[in-house]
Amino acid sequence: MALKSFIHVHPDSHFPIQNLPYGAFKTHSTTLPRLGVAIGDYVLDLSEIAKSGLFNGLLLAGSDCFLQPTLNKFLAMGRPAWKEARDTLQKLLSSTEPALRDNMELRQKALVPMSEVEMVLPMEIGDYTDFFSSMHHAKNCGTIFVGPKNPIAPNWFRLPIAYHGRASSVVISGTDIIRPRGQGHPTGDSTPYFGPSLKLDFELEMATIVGPGNELGKTIDVNEAADHIFGVVLMNDWSGMTMFSCFTSSSSFLSNKISIAYLKETRFWQLEIFRHGNMFLLDPFLERVLVSTSVVIVGIYIFPPHLLGTTISPWIVTLDALQPFACDAPKQDPPPLPYLAEKISKNYDIALEVQIKPSGQKDSSVVTRSNLKNLYWTLTQQLAHHTINGCNLRPGDLLGTGTISGPEPDSLGCLLELTWNGQKALSLNGTTRKFLEDGDEVIFTGCCKGDGYNVGFGTCTGKVVPPRD
């Protein structure tokens, strides 16, 4: 029979004793953030558990890793410490264990109602990298902007592609997302203008939080990569673009024999292009990359990749809690080079959902349902590939999966795909959307269905607000 806690956990809760995700929180009485795990409607304050000496295992007895304001020290300790903590906490919280259950004074101090806490970023993020691992997303974007012929380049199947993100703009769920501004460029040879970005979009992603990591110049073997993944969060890698006003639709580009070089990662990039010997400009801010069929690229810049911010959910669900939901990753053809070949290639069956709540509406509407198992490149392949050139990963680094789209039309991971680049509007009870408008709140949820319990991620939310002055 299933493990049970002495704390009442509603059957629909994301946070039963089987989950115990990690986060950092503040209360009205605390100044520095504290570390905790979620259990039902409570946060268990790990600093109180540590101070009362209940972490009594080999690795954690006497450690101050749970007295820190972030998880980084604990992340650096690696899987043996993570397993010891999980065993200790599942035992402490189980219905049969008196140590915490029958200690009313400690329960008072250590069990804080979730309604009374403010969640904050649980780790310092040294570097943030965003991959591009969903084949359905790659295929849809390629089809939209290049056409149905060869929508995905062959090297996409050779290695997990990524781009480099900005760590400073990673924010916790609930943070407002400010519509950015920058130089725009209505036509190729006109003077740039300055204005707000258009076509704001969400990107349904998840992200791994890195554990011990590696030294600069060393690599992590793909078959040992799981020991460097502490856990997973929901992530919304917001994006947008300018310049679109001057174009009717991508099909008109194509009909004009101009194709758009576009993938989500390119939305913030700049190309300098000269066409027929004349330079044709694109602005680095927020627009898709435009390439005629007779151009030569003379320079490509990313600056910066994150204008809006990247929102993550407050609770890190550990890889250990996700093991019951492991499933086979898709067969990879062509077979990857040996450094990417896994003895066992795993995905995780995590149901994902996106809702949008327009300003002034009482209810939100579900706009898509996807699943992490839709990834082509696994989390472990992403991590191993990141280090193959000797690039060093550090505890707390964030590795995004890229937009996670499924095969069905209602399983697409961004509005770009759902509205087929604004060609068809989504209906949200009464109103419609092609892209996000100011006041729209975007709500992600993620959950694994166990036998009589969930292992869930809670929500990852953000509201779009106009530019500030």
Place this chain on the structure above:
Amino acid sequence: MALKSFIHVHPDSHFPIQNLPYGAFKTHSTTLPRLGVAIGDYVLDLSEIAKSGLFNGLLLAGSDCFLQPTLNKFLAMGRPAWKEARDTLQKLLSSTEPALRDNMELRQKALVPMSEVEMVLPMEIGDYTDFFSSMHHAKNCGTIFVGPKNPIAPNWFRLPIAYHGRASSVVISGTDIIRPRGQGHPTGDSTPYFGPSLKLDFELEMATIVGPGNELGKTIDVNEAADHIFGVVLMNDWSGMTMFSCFTSSSSFLSNKISIAYLKETRFWQLEIFRHGNMFLLDPFLERVLVSTSVVIVGIYIFPPHLLGTTISPWIVTLDALQPFACDAPKQDPPPLPYLAEKISKNYDIALEVQIKPSGQKDSSVVTRSNLKNLYWTLTQQLAHHTINGCNLRPGDLLGTGTISGPEPDSLGCLLELTWNGQKALSLNGTTRKFLEDGDEVIFTGCCKGDGYNVGFGTCTGKVVPPRD
């Protein structure tokens, strides 16, 4: 008459009392790094000065900012605190001030011979961005890879272009640089191989260290940007590429009507290209971007931008120490948009030199001499532009200038330009180089010539070593 210190400083020294650059150091007796300023052949230990109460100004009296292992806390305090510290230290070190001069016990503790210290990174770098602000560098790269017609795209003159770097691989001067490996691609449709990167190169750059910074969603006015720049370091943004074995030279590309889309920033980028309807692959690792005149770009990725590492000099020369060497920035045409228009547009006259010391050779050879004043976009324009979309900068962020090339053939900032992409070899007493070989040590120096004194940066060095297993 010029300010003098009671400490003897050789006239050729980079570190007279007029400079006082900041760094972090370790000694055989210290465990945690300490903060110091350089004076002649000594490091003044700021923790000792702070502990003895000699920082007695309004802002620094009682502050623990100099008891930290990094400068981040001091950087966050801003220009008034930086000026107070400089005034206090110049007074303490002057020949006429007894407080330190005549306190032998404190001098014992606080003045550490440089020969006895190991310098370490002086700040935690939250994010690293690399600009591309030298017009001569842009023009040479464009000419090499696209041809003399329109070598620079017009939007290069509209805003300071940049790309996003990786913070984890920024290392201190003296750290070995390991030749990376990755997937290579000898021809368009063959199976990728795995191997070391070729055409290793240095990039002569400088970088600003950010002070207080800004909130996400807010911007920094270009005319206030200087208050967010603490100081400047020398920087070598190492780069390289694979894949070149299969091509004889860029001219052969051009003669084959294939142009190379290339700028320094693209060396680590990947393009997925389809040409004549067939996908043509490029590997994301270490190669230049190749585009035929009949291709459509379907995706562009950066991953990761730093394979080799980025080396910075240990001493941060403050903007205050550089003021005597300020000079007019070049006139900008077209005039930038209002958010980039500066009331006073300044560069700094900093002479830069690069030497290479091949393995086994006793002497190094000078390969180029350039100057920071060659920048088209100023340091303040770079910083202001970075925030215009609301991107938040944090204390300790690193903003690279990009390769700094001058107008003369012997003032070019990388081997790519100096050897015109390997078409002509450089002679280094007895041997020759087209690109860097294992064992080569690269040494940067930078110095401002004052009236009877220097304000210098010391050196920024690194040696190329083969891949590790």
